[in-house]
Each structure stands twice: as structure tokens, then as C-alpha cells.
Amino acid sequence: MRKRYIGTALLAVSTLLGTTQTMADDYPERPVSLMVSYGAGGATDFQARLVSMMANNENYLGEPIVVINKPGAGGRVGWNWFASDAEADGYTLAAYNVPHFIAQSIEGGVRYDADSFEPIANWGADPAVVVVAADSEFNSIQELLAYAVENPGKVTVSGAGLYVGHHIAALQIQKAIGGKLAYIPTKGGGAAAMKAVIAGNVVAGINNLSDAYRAREAGNVKILAVADTQRSEQFLPDVPTLMEAGYEVDNASVNYRGFMVPAGTPTSVIDFLASRVPEMFSDPKVAEQMAAGGSGVQVMSREEVHAMWAARQETLNDLLANL
Amino acid sequence: MEFLQHFGGVFEPLSFMLLLGGTIGGLILGATPGLSPTMAVALLIPFTFQLPATQGLILLGAAYTATVAGGAVSAILLKIPGAPANIATSLDGHAMASTGRGTQALHVSFLASGVGGVVGVLLLIFLTPVLSRWALAFGPSHLFWMAILGVTVIGSLDSRSFVKGLLSGCLGLWLSMIGYDDIQGAQRFIFHDSLTGGVNIITALIGIFAIPQVIEMLARGRCEHKVSTVSVHRQSLLESLKLLLANGRALSIGTFVGSIIGLIPGVGGQIAGLLAYDQTRKFSNDPDSFGKGNPAGVIAAESANNAMVGPSLVPLLTLSIPGSPTAAVLLGGLLIHGIFPGSDLFDNYPDVAWTFINSMLIGQILMVIFGIWVASHAARVAHVPPPIMAAAVTILALFGSYSVQQSMGDVYIMLALGVGMYLLEKVGFSAAPLVLGLILGPIAEANFIQGSMIANAMNGPAEYFLSGTLNLLLLILVLASIGWSFFSTHLANRRARNLSNTAEVSLES
């Protein structure tokens, strides 16, 4: 009789204890967190919530993904935490923004670089675009940049922060025209930078394609150029790339977003995620919602993301070394 | 009057159920420490995936309204402001609750919220085109002056010592600079690892208000207490209604300030309550009674908080610019249904837009009804013995501060700030100015730096910050506010000196 009690008690204790050893086999067995290093309501947060909404489906993770926001300093706060404090057990994922975190790690003062993280998959690509207010005197990118060459340092350009995609695009444009722009980083992300353009606080702005597309639909801005190697056929077929307009600006500033885990996460967990997550991103329901919000989808596998990270690292090393 | 045609949509069975659920859920989430309205609305977004656009927005609109008002419950009963908006509410609300007028404080808080909220939504309905231009008028230089105007309130928040009040404000401003600098990305004042993320405002609120409260309860030791922390006598709704009407001035100041401030993107919601509280106190015949349980304080703060809700959506609905974090989350709720807010929102999707706005109007009324029902149960909190109360507030503070960013570092910061604040309060420093500094520091700094950068590309900072009607108007308001603070402390000192003189004379004779 007593033995049976002890047996039951031991069973109860072992179910409470047995969390770490058998993890890799039946992963995931509880909800998974996804850390977003920007505030709730920003483009990254919004898209992260969209692409992870199907996670509960048995074909994908079979457990829900819960978004946690750790905003601050253009993403440095969240990624610092992720690199040094997050447990590498597969239950804490993070959204990456390239080129942001790579540029920040080159600039220094942070606890991470590309080797601190393991990519899982990419869900979207959001190129930077050059915008001016709807009532601006500038109607083409050539007019704006010619004015900037004549008046060095007088053209104020708002963007979401230092060492984020928008800043990289501004640096590339400066290099291409051999002139100087007054880049104004804003606190509060792309939305605040866009407000500065619409309200006329600044001459022009560099912003996300998805936000600029929406602002143009609302009749608030003109989009002058896209900082990518090809036009956005889906959303802005009429807007030229900077390359077409005659400026040597490639796609280094395109904001790629995806999932990653901390380095040191068990290989079996990484493999599981790398096989399931891209399928989740490609779910028709996700694609439909993303398109409705004006966000470009570009699903890339773990290998493709690895290659993309390495390519960015090289470009940015060159670009930022010249500063 | 187009909005009247769309009232029917709100009363369809599913819509009304969602409205009801959103309101009740919002009140509960709003009353939970650590859950700001922004987080509450963000948590609801996944639920709206499954719903048609109109219904999804009804849920979000109702939840937004109710969480803002629900924060008053924990502010009044536990002295834990759920969000920065409720700080001013806790000043007089908790003082009322600890002198046996908890139900009344909740009553007037919800009634004032309802009045302010309805006025705010009506402004949204009728004046949106006019107001949207006003919202864009505020550039970095104006927002900087707005933040400074907020800082000047510090002088009048502390009636005990002028220097210590200002010094508390400075401490708050300094705390807000800890961590990575948002614009340059430089590390500042990171003395401990958990400070890299800076001091989160919600975490700080919980620590600064709840922990001293807990320690105060512990300080009474292990003895029989007849006095409990919060006591509630029976108070009729009618009496509370009379009280609200008797404080018409506080109600109108709150509603007015809330609606105006709510419009300004980036500043509004956080300081509307405190500015309204400060104005009401300055216009009051008896400014010394504030902070000691004057219902006018609660009325001004809560009417301002909810009056801000409607106008804060103006920039979002007309210009597609989210003026506050909550508006940004609501924008997400619109986008997943392929609805792009903008000047033509009301032409393209009249049913969605108007049903959303109407649901906020009806939501305000439902919120008042359920709020008053909650108030009638507040008596139960009063019967909780202090040891259980202390333990419960501690656990709520731990969970609240942890869940903001799911970080243990925040819990450590919360505890350290709480214990520090207890000691500081004991020697005459105060929490309210400190928190105000903490909120306004980043706004003032970011706009100052941004303004200077723009100014350098133009004609220099002096012209940028000091020219233009709006800049000058705000500057005059700042100077008037500082002048009034000096003048009123001078008056108070003289009154106190006269009083003590007469007291001494009477003692000597």
C-alpha cells in the first residue's frame, strides 16, 4: 500500500522535474516565445504577429507562438538580451532585421554579431524608399538629389534610427552623389519618421516600402525611388529604382525579416524549425493577410538566409569602413 | 449625422456580444498591473484574425476604451497605476479609498471617464477634419516645449518641499536616461547588467507606487489590526453622481485638457491626466486638499484620460499616422483586413469606420455600467486583512513587472526602485514628480536632439525653437506655469508662517 503511494509521488515529482532531458524529442511541448526588438504596432511587430499566427497548426509547430516586445535603441536592447540572456533551448526565438543588427555589430558597442545567432528562415523583404510630402516641390528623385548636391547638408531626411536600413540607404545615396544629406534619426520607428515627412518637418524621408505605400494610398506622400535592384511589381510598379535613376545604390538596405535562435541551440531543434517554419510562412492564409497589409513576402530557407547574412556582412564592412 | 445610420451595426447579436466581452475583458485587463492598454489591445489582435473587419474593430475599440478606464481600479484600490495615464488618479483616489471612500472614488472615476470619453468620441465624429490639421502642427520644437510644460507641473505636485519636489523630478529625468540612448545608440549609466534595457516605465510605475505601499503595511508588524488598508462604507450611486456634478469645474477642465492633449501625436495619453490634475489644482479654491483625497483630483484625471481616447485616433483615421503606441496596434487591426486608414476611409469603408466609432461610444456607456458594478464589489477588497493584502500586492507587482517584457531584470529594477522610493518618501521626496520626470525625459530629449539636428541644417537652434506662434505660445505657458508654482508656494509659505505665528502667540499667552 505504502509503496504505491511513494510510486505515485515519485511519478508526480518526475513529471514536474522532467523538463530538460527529453526536450529535443518532443519539442515543442509548450508555447514558444518570439522576441521582437521593436515596439508593439511597428512594422516588424505587426508582420511577426501575422506570420506566426498559424504556428498552432499541427503541420507547423503544434504550439502557439507568443510575441514579446523588447524595444529600444534601434533593436540593440532586444538583440543584446537575445544574445546574452535568452536560453538556447528552442523556446525563445527572435525576429531578425537585416541589415540592422549586422550594421550595429560592425559599428560596435553591442554584445552580438552574425555568429551569435542561427537563422531559421526569412519571411519578408521590405525595401527602403525615398518619400517626400504630397505637396513637396520635388517630383522626381533627380530633382531632389540635384538640390542636395547644390545645398550640401541642407536637405533633411528622416529615417527610423542610426544603423538601420534607412540609414544605410542614406549613406549609400550620399556616397553615390558625393554630397551630404542631413540624416535625422527619429525615436519611435518608421511611423514617427513618416509623420515628420507628412507634417513638413523634414524635406524628405527614407522609409519602409510597406508604410510608404500605405501613406501614398492615403494621399499624403509622393514616392520618388526604391532602394532595391528591381522595382516592386506588386505594390509600386511605377516607381523607379535608384539604380534606374542613375545612382549607384544596390539592395544592401533592404530590410529582411525572419526568425532566428541563439547560437548553441540543439541541432535537432534547429533542423525541426528550419523544416517547419518556411512552410508556415508560405501558408496561403499568411500570404493573404500580408498582402492585405501591403507587406512584401519573401520566404527564404535557412541556407539562403546564411548566404544573405554573409553577403550583407561583406557589403556593410566596406560601406561603414569608409565613414 | 451619417454616424447615426450605422448604429444598427453595433446592436447585431455577435457585435454586441463582442462589445460586451471587450468591455468586461478590457476592465479586467486594465485593472491588472503591468498590462498597459497597448499590450491589452496587442494581445487581442490574434482574436480579430478570425472575425470580419467590423466585428474585429468593435472588439478592439471596446477593449481600448475599457482598459484605459480599468487602470483606475488598481490605481484607486491598490495604488498601482496600471499605465502612466492613471498616475494622477492614484494620487487622490487612493487617499479617498484609505479614508473609507473607495466606492465613491470608483464611482466618480467611472462616471468622469464616461463623460470625458463620450465627449472625446463626439469630437472624433464631428471635428475630425479640423482636428487632423492641428495634430500635424506639432513638430519636434513644439513637442519639446510640451514636454517642458509637463516638467513644470512637478513644482505643484509636491506640496511638502519645493526643492525636494524638483530634485525628485531630476532623479526621474536621470533614471529615464539609463540604458542605450535611443537616437545615438550610446550606452549611458549602465551600472548593472539588468540596466542595459533602461528603466521601463510600466515596471517603474509598479515599483515606485506598489512597493512602498507593501512596506508601509509590513511596517505595522505582526499585531491585531483594526484599521485595514482600504475601507469602504456603503455609498450610494446617487451621492456619487451629486459629487460629480458638484465638481463640474474639474470635469470640464479634465475633458477639455484631455481632448486637446490627446490629439498631439507622441505626447498625449501619458501626460493628459497629470496636466488636467495640475490645472484643476491651480484653479481650485483649496489646492492644499489635493493628494489627500479630493474627489476633484480623481474626476479631472479620469475625465482627461478617457477624453483623450477619441481624439488620439484622429491622426490615425485621417492621416494614417498612429499618434500613440495603442493607435499603432489598432492600425495593425485595420491592416489585416486590408483597410488602409486615410482621408478616404470614411468614403471607402463607411460601415467599418462608423461602426468602429459607434462601438467606442456605446463602449463608454457599457464601461460606466460595469465599472459601477465593479465598484459595488470593491467592498470585498476592504475586508482583506493587511498581511494577505501585502502578500497579494507583492505577487501582483512581481508578475506585473515580469510580464511587461518577460524579463527578470525588470523585476530586479522594480524592487530596487520600490525600496529606494520608500526610503526617499520617508525623508520628504515624492513619487509623482519622479515618475513625471521618467515619462517626460525621453520625449524632451528625443525632440530636443531631433530639433537641433533639423535646426543645424536650417538657420540654427535659436530660430527653430523660439520662432513661430505655437512655439511662443507654449513658451509663455511654460513661463506662466513656473511663475504660478513660485507664486503659490510663496503664498502657501506665508499662510503657514501666519498660522504658526498665531499658534505660537496662543501658546505663549
Added chain:
Amino acid sequence: MNPDTAESMPLSRVQHLVPAAAVLALALIVAWVSFTREPSEAFLFPRMIASVMLLLALWNFIRASLGLARVGDGLTRKGVGAITPGLCVIVLLVYVAARYLGFYSASWLAFLSIYSLYDPASHTLFAVWVKRVLITTAFLSVIYALFSLLLQVQTPRGLFI
């Protein structure tokens, strides 16, 4: 319990002077850090704040040493004695138990300890302990339902949840 009588009791000289000195020291540290660290653009605003803070702290210290404005209730020996055990429990559980036992288990222990330490009822009665454990468990169940089930907050896990 009239708040006026509590406030009119002047703070003792030591309790008035020591915090003023401490705040002055803090202001000095903040000013020193602000004016020595680089990049200077990032420390522009902290320098402004630090200067004002130093000025105010100095003013406050001078007033304190003159014995002016002794506002606040101060700390009493009895009060500190009553606070210490409860505060120790909280600090210990947050810093140690949350990591090794798990957030909910630590909170359960913290609730029970604070409640029991300050509960005037006798510690030797069995029924009292049953009541304490029941109330603690009930409260933590509500917290679990709210934060873990409804809001899906992931709390630190140790030996238990």
C-alpha cells in the same frame, strides 16, 4: 491617523542630513559620468540634467544642514524591525528561489511566508496553517489562470514551474 499630525513631526537631524548628503553624492557621480563619457552628443542632455540636479542637491544639502524643511516621517527603529523579515523574504525569493524553483513556486512561497510572518493568528494551530495554505494556493491559481493560461506569459522555470 490624521496625516497632518504625522507630517508635523519633524525629521531627526541625522535622518535629514544623511539622505541630503547621499543625494548630493549621487548628483556628483551622475555629473562626473555625464561630463567624462564620450560621445559627447549622446551625453548632451544628461549634462544638462546633471547640472540642474547638482545645483538642486547642493541647495537641498545647505538647507538640510541649516535644519530647514524637515519634511517626511523618517524611519523608526520599530518600523525597520517590522519591515526587515518581510523584505528579506521578497528579496531572497526574487533573486534565488525564482531561478532555482521556478517563478510560480517562488511566488507561492513568498505569499505564504509574508502572510504567515505578519498574520497575528497563532503559528501553532493546525487549522491556521491549513487556512494559510488554502488562501495562498487559491490566489496563485487565479494568477496562474490570468498570466499563464490567458496571457501565455512564459515565466522562468527551475525545478518546478
